[in-house]
Amino acid sequence: MSRYSEDEIIARVFAPIAGAAALGLKDDAALLAPEGAPLVVTTDTVVAGVHFFADDAPALIAKKALRVNLSDLAAKGAEPIGFLLGLALPGDWTNDWLDAFAAGLAEDARAYRAPLIGGDTGATPGPLTISITALGRAPRFVPRTGARPGDAIFVSGPIGDAALGLAVRRDPALAARLPAEARDHLIGRYLLPKPRLDLAPWLAANASAAMDISDGLAGDLAKLCRASGVSAMVDLPAVPLSAAAREAIAIEPALFETAMTGGDDYEILIAAGPDAAPPAPAGRIGEIAAGKAPPIFLDAQGKPAFFKKLSFQHF
Known part of the structure; x- marks a missing residue:
């Protein structure tokens, strides 16, 4: 018997052992409901050699670890209120490395008004591992399960930069062929995502469903559709x-497929009513459809396009 996939x-x-607040583990965040605005909780783990390179600058590693969690809060329409840090350090860590890591973390904590409120540290024989749990409040929780036929599909910004940045990091020949400005832009988007917290109020007021694009546009749209029990049609030239990236x-x-299916964009995938005016600079790329078939991606000739795989999977 083959091992379970990540989704399995x-x-x-x-999912069978999760509590009610976990929403069936169909979303990127849990929903607690104390008095007042709902409390939104999300967690992500980043591991050296999987989510970043071990020799990346420690300040950038810290910022990425925090920002991927803030991105989940943004997609739920939530504003951050703080975070917990779990840090497993390998045997070769140094004071200078840890001081630089903490400085980067502090800078983003101040910039995004998300203070550190607790956590734990430990040693690991494996690679550096960082787990952050972020907490936020939302006037209305935006689920992954609320997309309806007829909803427009929007994305909050450019798709594929981070996946292409990773490809550039891994392929010196490709890096050498790109102009320096383009190369630096793509690598920068891989190293340092930008959580779209500026969109949280609009999402809470307008979106029927949303999620951040962490594993690739094509695959994450498929996840949103499965959770909502719908299908979708996407106009690839509109992405x-x-x-x-161009x-x-x-x-x-061939890098077009990498851009559509690669991870680490951390833009927001949005389903909203067809009359909703998207927030700048979000753009409309398709429409939610009835049925439970996988999303259909149409090329410039209006013909279905097929990808070898829809998104990044850990397993």
């Missing part, structure tokens, strides 16, 4: 690409 681990192993794809056309 969540659905078959952990926004940065100038740097330069990379012009050099190597």
